[in-house]
Amino acid sequence: MSTSQLKSVIQADGASPGYDPGLSDAELLHMYRTLLLTRAFDDMCIKLQRSGRIGFSVPNRGIEATSVGTASAFRKDDWFFPSYRDFGVGLYHGVDPTDMMHNMFGNKLDTSKGRQMPVHFSFVDPIHLVSISSPIGTHIVQAVGAAYAFKQRGEDKVCMASFGDGGTSSLGFHSALNFAGVWKAPVVFTCQNNGYAISCPNEMQTASESYAIKGLAYGVPSVRVDGNDIFAVREATVAAVARARAGDGPTLIECVTFRMGGHSTSDDPSKYVPKELFEHWAKRDPIDIFEKALFKSKKLTKKKKAELQKECEEQVIAGVRLATDAPAPGLEEIFTDVYAELPDHLRRQGEMAFDLAKRKGSADAGDGAFPL
Amino acid sequence: MANITLLKAVNEGLRGAMQNDPSVLCFGEDVGPKGGVFLATENLTSEFGEGRCFDTPLSEDGIIGTAIGMAMNGLRPVAEIQFQDFIFPAFDQIVSEAAKMRYRSGGQYTVPMVIRTPYGGGIRGGLYHSQSGEAYFCHTPGLKVVIPSTPYDAKGLLIAAIQDPDPVLFMEPKALYRSVKGEVPDENYTVDLSTLRSVKEGDDVTVFCYGAMVPVVEKAAALAQEKGISTNIVDLRTLLPLDEEGVLEHAKRTGRVVIVHEAPRFCGYGSEVSALIAENVIEYMEAPIKRVTGFDTPFPNTLEHHYLPDERRVLDAIEQTAAY
Numbered sequence: 035m036s037t038s039q040l041k042s043v044i045q046a047d048g049a050s051p052g053y054d055p056g057l058s059d060a061e062l063l064h065m066y067r068t069l070l071l072t073r074a075f076d077d078m079c080i081k082l083q084r085s086g087r088i089g090f091s092v093p094n095r096g097i098e099a100t101s102v103g104t105a106s107a108f109r110k111d112d113w114f115f116p117s118y119r120d121f122g123v124g125l126y127h128g129v130d131p132t133d134m135m136h137n138m139f140g141n142k143l144d145t146s147k148g149r150q151m152p153v154h155f156s157f158v159d160p161i162h163l164v165s166i167s168s169p170i171g172t173h174i175v176q177a178v179g180a181a182y183a184f185k186q187r188g189e190d191k192v193c194m195a196s197f198g199d200g201g202t203s204s205l206g207f208h209s210a211l212n213f214a215g216v217w218k219a220p221v222v223f224t225c226q227n228n229g230y231a232i233s234c235p236n237e238m239q240t241a242s243e244s245y246a247i248k249g250l251a252y253g254v255p256s257v258r259v260d261g262n263d264i265f266a267v268r269e270a271t272v273a274a275v276a277r278a279r280a281g282d283g284p285t286l287i288e289c290v291t292f293r294m295g296g297h298s299t300s301d302d303p304s305k306y307v308p309k310e311l312f313e314h315w316a317k318r319d320p321i322d323i324f325e326k327a328l329f330k331s332k333k334l335t336k337k338k339k340a341e342l343q344k345e346c347e348e349q350v351i352a353g354v355r356l357a358t359d360a361p362a363p364g365l366e367e368i369f370t371d372v373y374a375e376l377p378d379h380l381r382r383q384g385e386m387a388f389d390l391a392k393r394k395g396s397a398d399a400g401d402g403a404f405p406l
Numbered sequence: 407m408a409n410i411t412l413l414k415a416v417n418e419g420l421r422g423a424m425q426n427d428p429s430v431l432c433f434g435e436d437v438g439p440k441g442g443v444f445l446a447t448e449n450l451t452s453e454f455g456e457g458r459c460f461d462t463p464l465s466e467d468g469i470i471g472t473a474i475g476m477a478m479n480g481l482r483p484v485a486e487i488q489f490q491d492f493i494f495p496a497f498d499q500i501v502s503e504a505a506k507m508r509y510r511s512g513g514q515y516t517v518p519m520v521i522r523t524p525y526g527g528g529i530r531g532g533l534y535h536s537q538s539g540e541a542y543f544c545h546t547p548g549l550k551v552v553i554p555s556t557p558y559d560a561k562g563l564l565i566a567a568i569q570d571p572d573p574v575l576f577m578e579p580k581a582l583y584r585s586v587k588g589e590v591p592d593e594n595y596t597v598d599l600s601t602l603r604s605v606k607e608g609d610d611v612t613v614f615c616y617g618a619m620v621p622v623v624e625k626a627a628a629l630a631q632e633k634g635i636s637t638n639i640v641d642l643r644t645l646l647p648l649d650e651e652g653v654l655e656h657a658k659r660t661g662r663v664v665i666v667h668e669a670p671r672f673c674g675y676g677s678e679v680s681a682l683i684a685e686n687v688i689e690y691m692e693a694p695i696k697r698v699t700g701f702d703t704p705f706p707n708t709l710e711h712h713y714l715p716d717e718r719r720v721l722d723a724i725e726q727t728a729a730y
Binding site: 186 | 431457462463465467468471472473474475476477478479480481483495498499502503507508509510511512513514515516547548550570571572600647648650651
């Protein structure tokens, strides 16, 4: 393992000699399909935002192999603490894109009841995908606590925490690696190094030679892999999950990738990302790379590819219809779930809101725009 | 039943909760074999093992962040922040994470955890071992904030906090740790997390207080009694959610109100109590609502006895309010 060299598996011609992903043909195709589904979902969300139907999204283009390759190394009963730019994690493990779309619309069927911005998913079924937070790095240390709970109960489950390159500067990152190292907590840290933290490039984020090297000071084995090579991500993550499950503690994996869009739909990356960088990384598209490997090993045909693409796009469109049709959450949802039981002062405030709605009419809906 | 200190009552509350529920664990800086800098967790490591009462790295963010993860995943962590003054690296985890997790996940993820922390002045701790930061936390929907002032309440409220399904900040008045004693049942019991305590009934002036200010107010009330003023003392003890109905009843009872806390005045907890009374029962008020508080300055060291409200200042406020 190395914290400075970049480990790749899939070669330029699509071959990956000597590497066995340990997946059946069907599983390989599921992996590929999840990449397509992630991109279809991502593209649709951007279109929905551009046409004013949702307020916000976070582009995932370019990082899909990091997301899906990481997810593929975990079991369904493990816990996931993903970054907000990680659509592939839930999709790989069977989260219904329609349920994610309900969150994008903040409707009544959204698991967070319209309380969070789009892309802040929360699921307990089919996997524990822990409610995503906007403040950077807070979830990394929580993943260590959840991992401690697994260890304390003698369960062989593992936690996954993913975050961007900017996340490595957060308090949570350092607390998390320190605690996980001391406790030998069963957790895998995935740093999605996508080049920029909003507009801040790597060289303004750290003077370290890599992000992976930061793990070593905490006694956490660390490795740096090609994040656009799904086999390289999977290989490193499978090894890390095995270590964690065996009781040998945490691992930090830096996946070097590139964000082929803005930080969010409110951001214009042309102001700070040199055009040449986009051109360079466009030639290293993670879906193209995996496709090449699948064609080379004859696991995928052009016909199958077209079929899967169509299927994914239709699945996303169906989700948009359902999410559009679902009503907004009821006014009462402002007041519920603050505490397990509604305290008296919140009951009174809720009554005042309902009373005002009755006397003066309901408040106007906003336009859903968000500036960041 | 035993006559024990507030500190011992905290220790017994922790022990009782840990005996009762194997998912309860205590951790923080020096909490393990040493038993904490005030000895609140004394002997818990030897009794329950290092897996259930242990030291952590020196990182408040790490302590609270990991506690949140544990609480979401089936444990009942009781995290200690050594002094409340040191809690601020964890402010993000408390305010943005623990307090909002149930809400933002639509009830899918919850954080049943307790943060214990000694607060307040009186030990010559200077700026960073003396603060009373309750107002920062009472401004946070989703948190519960509790401050006991007697050994009985310390144990009962702590066990209730540990059993509660939501995150509770349990602030312990360090000035009272060893200076008050009281009768405490040996068995486990709980005290409701949203009910004030009537300390002493009286007819002329109601004084609302909590934590280390309660004994100060009791002394002032005894002095006022000598001058013929009957003081009604209320220990708010569960600051969030507050027993609002109880506050209004006690305010109406005398029509004259003094609020005492050692935290700074501006935007302090007393402001909320005062506003609550003014908004709801102002027609019963026969005198302006008066506050006795710490000054709006950092907490001083050498002159802390001038900064902290004492019976002299509280008595003065009671007299003025009674005479108005």
